[in-house]
Amino acid sequence: MNNNNILKGIFCIIIAGFGFALMSLFVKLSGDLPSMQKGFFRNIIAVFISSIPLIKHWKVIRIPKNKIGWLVLVSRSIFGTIGLVLNFYAISHISLADSSIIQKLSPFIILILSYIFFKEEMTRFQVFAIVIAFIGIIFIIKPSGNDIISMGALAALLGALCSGIAYTCVRYLGTHNISGEFIIFFFSSLSSLMLLPYLIFDYRSMTLYQLSMLLLAGISATIGQYGVTFAYKFAAAKNISVFDYSQVLFSGIFGYMFFGEFPDFQSLIGYIIVISVGIVLVLRSK
Secondary structure: OOHHHHHHHHHHHHHHHHHHHHHHHHHHHOOOOOHHHHHHHHHHHHHHHHHHHHHHOHHHOOOOOOHHHHHHHHHHHHHHHHHHHHHHHHHHHOOHHHHHHHHOOHHHHHHHHHHHHOOOOOOHHHHHHHHHHHHHHHHHHOOOOOOOOOHHHHHHHHHHHHHHHHHHHHHHHHHOOOOHHHHHHHHHHHHHHHHHHHHHHOOOOOOHHHHHHHHHHHHHHHHHHHHHHHHHHHOOHHHHHHHHHHHHHHHHHHHHHHHOOOOOHHHHHHHHHHHHHHHHHHHHHO
16 A cells, blocks of 8 residues: 555545534534434435535446445445434533544444454554553543443444444445445435434424534535545555544534533543554554
């Protein structure tokens, strides 16, 4: 892998971090709506936006040509949708920065899955780093005897697991030259169809403001989705995943600006541990 592709991957992952941080902000600003409803509007906007480059470049679009490729693509959509809904629930119940940093366990999960499925080497130090990262998360979720973990933190953890699986699927599709435009369009479309029944049976009326926030969330999410899809297509997870922590910085700034959220001492320790481990992990892998 050449340095030019790694730089492209870094740029794309930072753009993705900014896009997803904006998405989280708009989702939280949309107020008390069902996570399924938020997820549907986030994805239906992405369907329309992602269809534009798909139509424009349809002659050079590469789609899966075998059952395994389609299975991976469907799996990416299913786990991505579950992770999306869980993440939206977490955003509504814990701070933006906390939900963001817990979601950032997904790069560590990607390392594990990349080792299993792509045979990308994982050293003892990387295993040690993964363990330390999970310890850092414990500082953030603050388990106690009466309430081991809040529902918001649990949703964020499960969402990180699903996102890790989904992005590993993206990595597989990228290495098999499946077009990023098609991956995004397929995910957004299938995800919208999966969430449509919940929208029909549990629809909550929205104000114009709430609808506007969800539309902006959909646009921001599409930016993030393009960023992350092309990032992992350009470069391996071990080379760029640390820059995914830019989302934590953006989310922290937005959380403080719009909601007055500021992490307590334990959470700060957790942030430092997780981000530091990520940085050291990339430096060692280089």
